[in-house]
Amino acid sequence: MFRTLWPLAMLAAVLAASTTLSTALARAHEIVGNRSFPATLAIDDPGVNDEVSLPTVSISKTGDVPSFKQLDVSGEFAKRITEDFGVSFAPTWSRLYAPGGPNLTGARGFQNLETTFKYRLFKSPEHEFVMSAGLEIEWGGSGAQSVGAERFTVYTPTIYFGKGFGDLPTSMNWARPFAITGQFGYAIPGVSKTTSGTLDLDTGEMAIDTEFNPRVFNWGATLQYSMPYLKSAVVDLGLPDFVNRLIPIVEASLQTPVSNTATSGTVTTGTINPGIIYAGNTYQVAIEAVIPVNRQSGTGVGVIAQLHFFLDDIFPNTLGRPIFANNISTGRPNFGH
Structure with missing residues (x-):
């Protein structure tokens, strides 16, 4: 397991600073009835909102042989165009540390820019269900x-969903704060194969190497238990406000090559991420362990942490509202004090 502690220090510092913020209503991401689906780290959440994640920091070890350490620092800006349609932009800067080398070795630079267009298809406040x-x-x-x-573009049509269990009978009050979210996507490379050549200096001949770019099924889910929901919609246990803002969560993010796999194989890779989210008034802080599901997914346990801001709460009348909208009401439930 990595002994890098500075993401934990960042989390502690932000949580400590939160005591100086306003004790207004705690807000979260997608609101469906009494349910707030928070922004998640390993997979995308089912909502369409105005938000900024800055920064998201992760440290892990790759599944290469030999394995090397990778540091990723990313951000995301999401903007609603209409109430139900939005677009987001997510750049990521990476640093790769060579196996066994000093910290000054290795490559660094930006990954390909990612853009997501998302439309909310359905929302049921009564059943705390949303699909996009x-x-x-x-x-x-x-x-x-x-x-x-990569030099080629990848297109991934994706379905997202979220389901809270607040519609369970009162005899199952203990289970009503639970919620699940998930996503299913099919990644389609813009080109089916990539060809490269290497010149043999001894013979003068060119060796041609062809790599097939597979189509990949991306799938993942979260299981979360909302302490804010427990207090606001089930029962107030008189717990400290800090505890009432926590959301324990387990995420899974997996990838399975399904076609054009001549050079990639069909082994499923991914991670399981247990962690916790703190839902503040206009922001949230999250930290998770990153546990590879197999050797091909990585070695050792990594860590990921994120600071996330809700623009619809910070700038409700300007940056935090849809571009094409008149009167917008977030209809958020009452959390905290």
């Missing part, structure tokens, strides 16, 4: 090849 459809695009050639950014 989107198109994620990784723009080929926008990043640095030294950190593995």
Whole structure:
């Protein structure tokens, strides 16, 4: 397990600073009835909102042989065009540390820029259910090849959903704060194969190497228990306000190559991420462990942390509202004091 502690220090510092903020209503991401679906780290959440994630920091070890350490620092800006349709932009800067080398070795640079167009298809406040459809695009050639950014664009049509269990009978009050979210996407490379050549200096002949770019099924889910929901919609146990803002969560993010796999194989890779989210008034802080599901997914346990801002709460009448809208009411439930 990595012994890098500075993401934990960042989390502690932000949580400590939160005591000086207003004790107005705690807000979260997608609101469906009494349910708030928070922004999640390993997969995208089912909502369409105005928000900024800055920064998201992760440290992990790759599944390469030999394995090397990778540091990713990313951000995301999401903007609603209408109440139900939005677009987001997510750049990521990476640094790769060579196996066994000093910290000054290795490559660094930006990954390909990612853009997501998302439309909310359906929302049921009574059943705390929401579903959206989107198109994620990784723009080929926008990043640095030294950190593995591909030259081709990848298109991923995706379905997102969220379901809270607040519609369970009161005899199951203990389970009503639970919620699940998930996503299913099909990644389609813009080109089916990539060809490269290497010159043999001894013979003068060119060796041609062809790599097939597989189509990949991306799938993932979260299981979360909302302490804010427990207090506001089930029972107030008189717990400290800090505890009432916590959301324990477990995420899974997995990828399975399903076609054009001649050179990639069909092994499923991914991670399981247990962690916790703190929902503040206009922001949230989250930290999770990153546990590879197999050797091909990575070695050792990594960590990911994120600071996330709700623009619809910070700038409700300007940046935090849809571009094409008149009167917008967030209808958020009452959390905290």
